[in-house]
Amino acid sequence: MSLEEMKDLHLEEKYLQPETKEVNGILMTKMISDNWDKIWNFQAKPDDLLIATYAKAGTTWTQEIVDMIQNDGDLQKCQRANTFDRHPFIEWALPPPLSSGLDLANKMPSPRTLKTHLPVQMLPPSFWKENTKIIYVARNAKDCLVSYYHFSRMNKMVPDPGSWEEYIETFKAGKVLWGSWYDHVKGWWHAKDQHRVLYLFYEDMKEDPKREIQKILKFLEKEVSEEVLDKIIHHTSFEVMKENPMANYTTLPTSIMDHSISPFMRRGMPGDWKNYFTVAQNEDFDKDYERKMAGSTLTFRTAL
């Protein structure tokens, strides 16, 4: 769809604040649930690259880094389309005239870079069979929660979050789209040892983007000059991406994403949760967190 057409797009009411339905115990939109057989049977290819994340963990950021690497730092090429058209979001099912992730992916020539928020047990099995490379990005729970809360207020294609107090409980219970944060990060953490998964952390990317981009380069078996590397670091900084219409979701009509409620590129800072959690909410969250993460070797540097 052209950018002009996109501006005039009006989705039918029924697709805004959508109905939800569980698939294998995980909350999804009804459209994803209705299309689940097709999604589960998606055919991955050995030269695909999959970017997998829990929602709001740094997906778009990683997409931009990967695209810049794949295009040797050519800015113009990376401006060819919106992130969501450059990298099909495999399970995201939408009504026409919008393109669903599967349609986009099936039309796209190889090598493809794809996006998913699916928990590991729900990844279409062809990804494992084809031994596709996967970059997983994890972000600490509280910042994910804060980001997801604001996103759910501004994005009319996901359920309304309710009040801040209500949302903390909804998140802890995993009753948000794509399910429990705790199960998601742990599930993928476990999978990384058995498959070609590069497991990255949002907080590490923020601390030292150069070091983390170099990890991605190694994983993709790519090399770039020092000059291109600097260009990638600059172009994928929060400040630059916030102003990039091909990455900041501002090309969508406000009836779908209303950036005046909260911008998609909102804060981009680890530890922003401290501006939202009360002392009591924080203590309560931490107790629950310890229980849910007990026994896992996975730790987050700024989680607690």
Ligand SMILES: Nc1ncnc2c1ncn2[C@@H]1O[C@H](COP(=O)(O)OS(=O)(=O)O)[C@@H](OP(=O)(O)O)[C@H]1O
């Ligand atoms: N370049 C860069 N640097 C740092 N942080 C960045 C960057 N790009 C996006 N972001 C922040 O990532 C959050 C959005 O996450 P996702 O892209 O995973 O969202 S989505 O699940 O794909 O909708 C959202 O986080 P919050 O600001 O905390 O809400 C974005 O601001």
